[in-house]
Amino acid sequence: MNIQTLKEASDCLLNLAKPETQAIEHILLQDAFERILAEDITAKIPVPSFAKSAYDGYALRQADTAAASPEHPVTLDVTEVIPAGSVPTYPITEGKAARIMTGAPVPEGADAIIMHERTSFTENTVTLTAPVTSANIIPPGEDVAAETLLVPKGKILTASDLALIAGQGIAEIGVYKKLSIGLISTGSELLNTGSPLEYGKIYNTNPYLLGGYIQKHHMTANYLNTVSDDLDSLCRAVLDALKTNDVVITTGGVSAGDFDYMPEVIRRIGGDLLFHRLKFKPGGAMLGAFKDGKVILGLSGNPGAAATGLLCVGFPFMRKLSGRSDITFSQTTAYLGVDFKKSSPVTRILKGHSDFKNGMLYFTPLSNQHNGSVSSMSDCDLLAIIPAGSKPLAAGDKLEVYIL
């Protein structure tokens, strides 16, 4: 086991993610918002599937209007009214026109629509005082050509994706079953919310912090009980969680203290320890393990450190396993908003928030980067990874950042 860097750990887990083994469920399109598409959706029909009118007006032949002028108006006979959704009865021949509504199919023979505001009309006639020169006809396939790949497999479905699929008449689609992530917190100092405060103990915040991030990733966070620092209970909790979840995440029990049981838990339950203690801060005190085809991620007990471990090492793997094709957070360049006065002997993960000023993106490190701090995670929407060996940074320096 020679995995030591963030990238090595992340790659090791990615190799274990087999999204093709994830169950697929077929659901109604209206229930599919932000689900992950499990099939390519290709246009079977062009949209629109017929030539349609762009306006309320008259369908006619441009040639019939070529000589129209205020002095010599042209009057055409109106054959019928074509509401949207109906089928024209008559073709348009010389001297004829049809009243037509927006979206209605253009009758055979017509090559243009004139808006009704630009005509004078009676029930049976329409009169023009200028030649019609624009078609105002939406041709078949203008919005979507047949055979276009509309939405690729692995995409998180947005509002417009759903509309594109609906435009094909598709009522039901295949999506990946949501991943279930079991969350176990270890630590005799932890109190569950709702219980009375005791001296020397703290309320357990990790499942709420990590659970929120997990739900933001369209996975189900399965809040399990807090387990005290006891090897047997911890082994039982992890084995139980493996039965009903796709991934098990523990917090606590991974650093060098006397009561840091997690590596021993992995050995006892017969799991493979993939890595333990990575070279980055905060959150490097973590482990990855594999048991019964599933990954166990042991994160730091400190909320800020647990969050960076989950974001940087856990999510690329979990996003891939959930079926997503965009495995990593998107990356961009930002300007550092303030001086960052510490040097970084090991790789440092810096939490920050975005500020837009005058069209430029600034990264402002959160004021409290303390590992144990929950308040420091507030408004964190960017992460920067500062390479090991970096000197202090100055306001205005350019940084590569990940958008959370």
Next chain:
Amino acid sequence: MNIQTLKEASDCLLNLAKPETQAIEHILLQDAFERILAEDITAKIPVPSFAKSAYDGYALRQADTAAASPEHPVTLDVTEVIPAGSVPTYPITEGKAARIMTGAPVPEGADAIIMHERTSFTENTVTLTAPVTSANIIPPGEDVAAETLLVPKGKILTASDLALIAGQGIAEIGVYKKLSIGLISTGSELLNTGSPLEYGKIYNTNPYLLGGYIQKHHMTANYLNTVSDDLDSLCRAVLDALKTNDVVITTGGVSAGDFDYMPEVIRRIGGDLLFHRLKFKPGGAMLGAFKDGKVILGLSGNPGAAATGLLCVGFPFMRKLSGRSDITFSQTTAYLGVDFKKSSPVTRILKGHSDFKNGMLYFTPLSNQHNGSVSSMSDCDLLAIIPAGSKPLAAGDKLEVYIL
């Protein structure tokens, strides 16, 4: 009724939004991700609530180590081991130390923690070769001081908000009941998904597009049936929808065509027409009405136009009604990515997507701004409002944009 601009219409609806009338429900914190908080959450206890150790190590008195050097090491007697979550038994007096774990309460009398790696130790003693000069003690309230406003009423709960609330031991909170938005599509040309294609008809995409945006806003989209262009059916559908939804949105039937029934529907059901036809493109062909204390929003039948109407006029109102304190989309400056060659005689809402290049935010208008186009909404994450009377715009021009 002299409401004509986007701002006038938006303000008119905002005046009708009374979030204080929205029902509040009390739910478990673990179910509250992305719900809207209906109460201020203030810290009742400081976090941490006691002085705790930042490391695994030894709690001691700095004064006892002042003379320590490699030549004259100082050895202290270890009184006890203090695991996290336990209460110390003995105070630290001269010459004493206690083995202490990260997060454990610091015993009385100790003013510093030395990391165990920096000491040599036996079961009963610890030896130092340098004075201890940093405290490494996390004081009560370091993360959260008592009486701090942790999360304000009206905020959409993020992962870190949930953790901050959990840190107080709170298990249940009050959130606003999710708004239910009834979606009615009118148009005889519309086919429901799942039915066979007919010539001259199109599949109805509007509820999927608008429903997606509504769900992105943490509201429930209630997909109702497609109604044909028939006054009686339409009146019945709107009245039914008003009974069980907080807001009713219709698409179609609002422009000047022969079959545009919506204003007449509002009159027949005894609603107040607040505005009809606004001066912006696309989507200005819309209406707002009020009936039985609820708002009816009649949007264009064209998906792209309906979406801009919903985003620009509907959402400020619906966000306020849902209890959110951030009513409008956040706004920033971006650089136009390409030339936009059209002038804008009326206010123009331009859909676009964001591109970050070298730390700068670019707004690139979507290639197909056709109202009827669904594919044009794909990847739209920014809107720009181009004032009436604007000339064509050049790549590199600065624009005020809304972040969707």
